[in-house]
Amino acid sequence: MEEVKNLDKFDKKTKSKVCLVIGGNSDIGKAISYKFAEDGYEIHLAGRSISEMERTAKDITNRYEVESQVFDLDIEDNASLNNFLYSYNQVPKIVIYAIGYLGHQKLAENSIDEANRIININFTYQIPIINHFANLMEEQKNGNIIIISSVAGLRGRATNYFYGASKSAMIAFASGLRQRLSLSNVFVMSVLPGFIRTKMTQDIEAPKLFIGDVVKVASKVFSAFKKKKTVLITPFIYRLLFLVINNLPEKLFIKLKK
Numbered sequence: 001m002e003e004v005k006n007l008d009k010f011d012k013k014t015k016s017k018v019c020l021v022i023g024g025n026s027d028i029g030k031a032i033s034y035k036f037a038e039d040g041y042e043i044h045l046a047g048r049s050i051s052e053m054e055r056t057a058k059d060i061t062n063r064y065e066v067e068s069q070v071f072d073l074d075i076e077d078n079a080s081l082n083n084f085l086y087s088y089n090q091v092p093k094i095v096i097y098a099i100g101y102l103g104h105q106k107l108a109e110n111s112i113d114e115a116n117r118i119i120n121i122n123f124t125y126q127i128p129i130i131n132h133f134a135n136l137m138e139e140q141k142n143g144n145i146i147i148i149s150s151v152a153g154l155r156g157r158a159t160n161y162f163y164g165a166s167k168s169a170m171i172a173f174a175s176g177l178r179q180r181l182s183l184s185n186v187f188v189m190s191v192l193p194g195f196i197r198t199k200m201t202q203d204i205e206a207p208k209l210f211i212g213d214v215v216k217v218a219s220k221v222f223s224a225f226k227k228k229k230t231v232l233i234t235p236f237i238y239r240l241l242f243l244v245i246n247n248l249p250e251k252l253f254i255k256l257k258k
């Protein structure tokens with residue numbers, strides 16, 4: 001990944017009412033974009049499923065009478081990543097990072113390709129994009145970054161610790177970025193969802209009490225953003241659950257295999 005050095009052609013002045021969703025076809029990202037569209041934001045969706053994003057963009061424009069655009073981005077493809085960073089020549093008011101890959105824990109235990117894929121999609125490959133917009137926003141002293149990580153990053157579990165570790169890295173990254181950019185009037189929010197029913201979790205069973213609804217999550221993210229809440233764990237039940245889990249002594253935690 002090359003650094004985008006020549007920013008002369010960039011319109012560096014922050015667009016006051018533009019919200020860019022990286023992972024524009026993500027169920028959570030999409031649901032959040034509807035909330036910002038309802039609030040009058042122009043919506044930009046970046047991702048690899050162009051036709052699905054075009055459908056969403058059209059629906060957003062029809063419903064809320066705001067502009068919407070779609071941008072091609074596959075973060076596993078270096079050329080696509082570079083092309084996106086060069087061609088998206090503006091600074092939105094809000095950038096939301098919603099790309100994610102749950103992957104296959106058992107496969108990753110024996111396949112370095114799968115292990116790398118989980119770590120790269122959830123963390124490494126997102127960093128150049130976050131850096132890019134963070135630096136531009138810092139220069140403008142204006143902007144907002146919402147990073148979707150996961151409660152899975154709060155404590156590694158046997159069933160998904162490759163995914164959990166990559167989300168944990170993102171939590172730490174967002175925390176450091178927030179401290180740095182707080183000096184430049186740029187707000188960084190971390191969202192740590194619990195289990196939410198989306199296409200990522202469509203084949204996974206969970207007790208009903210612990211299954212979050214994507215539209216409710218989007219509303220929580222939107223209202224927490226408006227209140228400038230720095231870290232959001234949602235649904236609320238996961239705040240209680242992780243209060244317990246995070247305080248369990250390691251010797252006891254080891255015995256909870258699920």
Ligand SMILES: NC(=O)c1ccc[n+]([C@@H]2O[C@H](COP(=O)([O-])OP(=O)(O)OC[C@H]3O[C@@H](n4cnc5c(N)ncnc54)[C@H](OP(=O)(O)O)[C@@H]3O)[C@@H](O)[C@H]2O)c1
Pocket residue numbers: 023024025026027028029047048049073074075076077097098099100101102121148149150151192193194195196197198199200201
């Ligand atoms: N659902 C949950 O229970 C849950 C819990 C905690 C955190 N999260 C996090 O929430 C975020 C959104 O996930 P979701 O639940 O909305 O699942 P989702 O609908 O499956 O969204 C994941 C998105 O990542 C995109 N993506 C994956 N690899 C990509 C690549 N190489 N280039 C570009 N885009 C890529 C997918 O693109 P395509 O649409 O083209 O496949 C998809 O839109 C993720 O960061 C996820 O880890 C989810």
